[in-house]
Amino acid sequence: MLRTLQPVRFLPRTLVRYKSSAVPDNAPTLLENEEWLGTLDDNAAMAHDANIESKNTIFDKHQTKNERFPVEIKSTPPDTKYIKVQSSLGNFTSINYLRQYNKHNHTQGNFVDVRIIQCKSGNGGNGCISFLRDANRRVGPPDGGDGGDGGSVYVQAVEGMNSLSKLKTRYVAGDGQVGGARQLDGSRGKDILITVPKGTVVRWCLDPKVVREMVEEDMGKSPQPALKDILSNRKLDVDCYGRSKEDTTPKYIQLFREQYPAGEGWLFKDKTKEYHEDKDWFRKLNRNVANYDRSLDINEASKDKVPLYGIDLDEITEKPICLLEGGRGGLGNMHFLTSVIRNPRFAKIGRNHLESFFMFELKSIADLGLVGFPNAGKSTILNKISNATPRIGSWEFTTLRPTIGTIMRGSGQETFTVADIPGIIEGAHLDRGMGLEFLKHIERSKGWVFVLALDDADPLKQLQVLIKEVGGMEKIKNKNILVVCNKADIDPTNPESMNKFLRVQEFARERGWDSIPISAINEENISVLIDKMAQCAKSIPK
């Protein structure tokens, strides 16, 4: 029935109004209350909220596709209420935050690509206990309004932002106002909208303080383990949900709000809780209202969840996406007027807020990513291919940041973007050099361009090391790959220079990859390179 399941302010309005014209028409009649309470039998506790389905659909649309981390399923319903999942601690925090406790260390000027942010929705306002008073009646019928709903926290990717630096470390939505006399509902708490750049992935994460405690505990061990090992060896248990009751593939992380148990959460006026609990009429009423509370519990549980692998805001989001929903306002005493209860001196308190940490990661979205050892000539290539095109839109960060260039190839030809990331060295996967943190900026690129330097003793070995460092063939199997041998101008007459390229070419051909020798500095073969890159950026990865 409508009234058991919908927010109370949507309850049908009374036709028999109080006499005073100053009183708003918001209160249900005695009969409507009785009818509503009558529907709250033991079968009434079920989730029924149209928003649940739409929330699932929105989340599904924004599920992170490529960067799914491994999780181990420990148990599934019906053995356990949730899908119990275990995964490495490192998947629920940012290694940057831990490596550099000082948050300024991982910022470069105004460019910040990872933030851990605490979010809190608002509490619902309490219902009001009040009775109509006018010239004829000292104590009229109950007219206490409902509390306002707490504000929610939303996220939205917008145009014109390219850094997470402006985000605050904590966002708190407003609490709903308490209900008022004369059937006045409290006002809704203020919503929070967090705007982020396109390319941001928002993931549930653990409170950084808790993570630090865990890490410090392990750091005390002898021999002292590396931070990376701690984060991968420590496991975290997470309660998850599938897409439906039958689907036991973990999809959403369940969030929990501290809530009063069903049948509690009353506010009393004049007479005590004990006084009321002693009365048959109150116990009977409360049995039904407890079922109403259970419905709210189920509704909340259905909506209080976030995608396990994050919300991928790779496009401008049309409508804000709700991360944390505010608590619903409590019922005012006008809902408890029945033929037995003429003076309900009680109302319900507002439902509690939701609080959680989220990791916001900005992942640049370029069609192609340049991968190579330091000094291979990646920046030079990007400069040259940018210079070789008539119109270039590019923005530069410092050497520690990704550089993205847009290559516009003239009329009728497709534009593509290329990201240059800091060089990768042997042992990068063990956090040597600049580690692999910057790979996230090309994770979603369609193609990767491996840049090798022909002045190196063994460019093929360079290529094999790079493949190993970025995660092996498994990691690149879905990418278009192009192998570029740069610095072909060095010692060009030496047959060994040619042999080095031929060995690379052979290796690439065996894997179905294209390869090309160039001299970026002398701009030799650059136009062929652009054509091959355009092909790599365009074609759908195998």
Ligand SMILES: Nc1nc2c(ncn2[C@@H]2O[C@H](COP(=O)(O)OP(=O)(O)OP(=O)(O)O)[C@@H](O)[C@H]2O)c(=O)[nH]1
């Ligand atoms: N001889 C020769 N030198 C080149 C060529 N391309 C780049 N270089 C030189 O190689 C050095 C490194 O070039 P960069 O473009 O900065 O190399 P990078 O791969 O971006 O280096 P990181 O940013 O450290 O990863 C510079 O001194 C360039 O001038 C080339 O085709 N031939």
